[in-house]
Amino acid sequence: MQIFSAHVRNLWNEWEIRVLVLLSLTFQVILIIFGSKRKHARSSFISIIVWLIYLSADWIATVSLGTLANNLGDENGGKEEDRNKMLQSLLAPFLLLHLGGPDTITAYALEDNTLWLRHLLGLLVQASVAFYIFLLSWTTGALSIITVPVIVSGIEKYAERTWVLRSTSSDQFEDSLILAPTPQPLDLKHVPDDSELQFLHQGYSLFPMLKRLYASLSLRFA
Structure with a gap:
């Protein structure tokens, strides 16, 4: 017994990546607006929203990258699919930028800084996935060439976030004070x-x- 009909599943397969990317972008906008306001907001509602979005933003971007890689790996060619590849090739580096997070919030709490090794591993894995998507979607068109500086910016942004988390971790903070x-x-x-x-x-x-x-x-x- 199928919970969703074939029409609904086909519709979701067609719009899945669009919904995920738009949702990831929405999360980034919310963090940009409310990320710095949580420190002096009187209402706990803003803090709860920022906390939920902060925990969900990385997960949504990671799932979106995995979905992109899966969709590109299943395509068999054709003009329409080539156009989709060209458009989707731009989404991977933008998702890396999302994983780098906005400047208004790098970590929600001080304890998050101790997880910099997890973010370093995530950087290596997600950058590899983005590069894999880039290779699958490569064409001789101008759009693929434009993707190169964007993907470099995405890796740099994600690496910057990892470095900041490491620099502000308790061990690094103590070592810097000792010196x-x-x-x-x-x-x-x-x-x-x-x-x-x-x-x-x-x-x-x-x-x-x-x-x-x-x-x-x-x-x-x-």
């Missing part, structure tokens, strides 16, 4: 007797100490 100069005591003699300016200078001077305390490092003044 940094030890913070010195405050010297406010040169600061004018202005309360607001003194508070600003104190906050700026105490920030390196706060970072060391956050990383559970000791404060030893020279």
Whole structure:
């Protein structure tokens, strides 16, 4: 007994990749708009939406890449299918850009930074899939040539996100503080007797100490 009729399944097979790519693009737009607002939003609704979209965005882009590779591998040629290949060849690098994420949100929480190795593995796998799609859809047309800089940008964007996650992970953060100069005591003699300016200078001077305390490092003044 089939749950969906043959007509519905054929319609979904025809529109599947379009729906997935549009859904991935919608998720990216939502993250661009609300990614930075979650930090100071009073309503928990925005935080929940951003959290759900953040977790789903990578999954949708990954599924879209897999669907693209599967569809291109099943095609047997023909003018209509060649035109589809040319159009779909542009979708793979754009999906890599989606996997790189928007600049408004790289990680939802500090704990996500520890997953940079998973993102590195994802970068290697998804970049290989995108390159596989690029080879399958390659033609001598101008559209295939345009795809080259786009796919390079997609890999660069995804690699940038992985590097940022690694750089802000707890281990890397602690190592960078160990190699940094030890913070010195405050010297406010040169600061004018202005309360607001003194508070600003104190906050700026105490920030390196706060970072060391956050990383559970000791404060030893020279």
